[in-house]
Amino acid sequence: MRTTGVGPTLADVRLAADRITGLVDRTPVLALDSRVLVKAEHRQRGGSFKIRGAANAMLARYADEVVAGSSGNHGIAVAMLGAALGIRVTIVMAAGASDGKARTIRALGASVVQVTGGVVERDRRAADIAAATGAVFVPSSDDELVVAGAGTVGLEVLEQVPGVTTIFVPTGGGGLLAGVCLAASALSQRVRVVGVEPMSARRYAVSVAQGAPIELPPSMTIADGLRGQRPGAVPWPIIRHRVDDLIGVTDEAITHALGVLRRAGVSAEPSGAVALAGALRRGSAGRAVVIVSGGNGTAGSSTKKTEEPPAELLPASTGESACSSLRCLDGAEESRSRRIAADAIRGAAL
Ligand SMILES: Cc1ncc(COP(=O)(O)O)c(C=O)c1O
Secondary structure, X not given: OEOOOOOXXXXXXXXXXXXXXXXXXXXXXXXXXOOEEEEEHHHOHHHEOHHHHHHHXXXXXXXXXXXXXXXXXXXXXXXXXXXXXXXXXXXXXXXXXXXXXXXXXXXXXXXXXXXXXXHHHHHHHHHHHHHHHOOEEOOOOOEHHHHHHHHHHHHHHHHHOOOEEEEEXXXXXXXXXXXXXXXHXXXXXXXXXEEEEEXXXXXXXXXXXXXXXXXXXXXXXXXXXXXXXXXXXXXXXXXXXXXXXXXXXXXXXXXXXXXXXXXXXXXXXXXXXXXXXXXXXXXXXXXXXXXXXXXXXXXXXXXXXXXXXXXXXXXXXOOOOOHHHOEOOOOOEOOHHHHHHHHHHHHOOO
């Protein structure tokens, strides 16, 4: 966990948006029906929203070597960026993590270390490797830069869907939910932010109910990106103070949501269908956006873009280069080599 003690703010999310422009896609918003819209992060580079936080952290911190704990998607994002930036990458994965995602990470040139325990053991091992090797630890969600990067999904939703009333957010470690909570404060009118957790991994709902972070036993929900066992120190205070609701959904409900998305031409992975499962369970008045956060299958993962989507409500922006706006969080000049490398990955088909 990396924290300044103050926590990221809306300003950090805006800074992240500048820093990662050109490295990530501004994904489209798709109309699932007249009321429910999909923020299509399954079409993001690397197949999930995770590249936003990873890029923000890896561009802001100089590193020759990076280590991360991941269920797969964060690892894919870090490995892609590492390959493009010439950074050695080690990804630690928990027992039961997707073999397909592990293969993708290795194919991108990163090392994979598998541990026998759950997410808590995984993250402990990643931190140990960082301490022993001097590698920079890039957490999958419990990190100010990662939360700020994830929050750029929320900023885009607010821009793309004027009048949005509710945003449903899949919740694992809480980085995406915390980032969307920060982004939501950019609007003067109230936007409801609803976190959706697998029923067997309701760490935020349980912790909010008890008023303190609670660690749960490992979960084997089919939503493999949402098996985190406890709230992260960085996301926790943000979520606790801002989130409007936290919903639990069963694996059956997630499977049903996957089918709804598939029939609409949206190829989500189970974690990516969780927000829709929540929206279907809770319903919502007005315009709801569900974040389809990833599309890398739990087996035989792929980083390819999926099939043609349903009619796009708004097309993806062309994403003009923001090379000149690449800045370090502390305001220091981005190093020349880092800037050149960033330019290189902008041109590469990530
Ligand atoms: C597809 C997908 N959605 C959602 C999440 C949860 O994100 P967070 O840990 O920021 O809550 C993950 C985490 O790996 C993921 O892979």
